[in-house]
Amino acid sequence: MWKQLWEWLWEHHRGKTAGVAAGIPLGLIYLFFGFWRMLIFVLIVYTGYYIGRRIDRGEPALPILETWRLLLDKWRLFR
Incomplete structure (x- = not known):
């Protein structure tokens, strides 16, 4: 189920998905450091x-x- 969700997100909302995927690690770096x-x-x-x-x-x-x-x-x- 999760794999299908990610494939659909990547196919229809590639930029938003990539932005969120980049934002999560940067947000964690901000929180910790x-x-x-x-x-x-x-x-x-x-x-x-x-x-x-x-x-x-x-x-x-x-x-x-x-x-x-x-x-x-x-x-x-x-x-």
């Missing part, structure tokens, strides 16, 4: 995802040169 620790945890996980996505695309893991050039171009406007 606190809000700020949860935000730091999410930031660390997102950073890992971002770096992994760039590596999968064949891009450098950290765009240091691109960032440096962008900052230099913006600072030249004030000279």
Whole structure:
């Protein structure tokens, strides 16, 4: 019975089901560790995802040169 319910939910309400499935662990982290620790945890996980996505695309893991050039171009406007 539960398997059929989950299959129906996943088929008809995929986004809502995924959102609730992600929200439950985040809510538990909030309850056990606190809000700020949860935000730091999410930031660390997102950073890992971002770096992994760039590596999968064949891009450098950290765009240091691109960032440096962008900052230099913006600072030249004030000279």
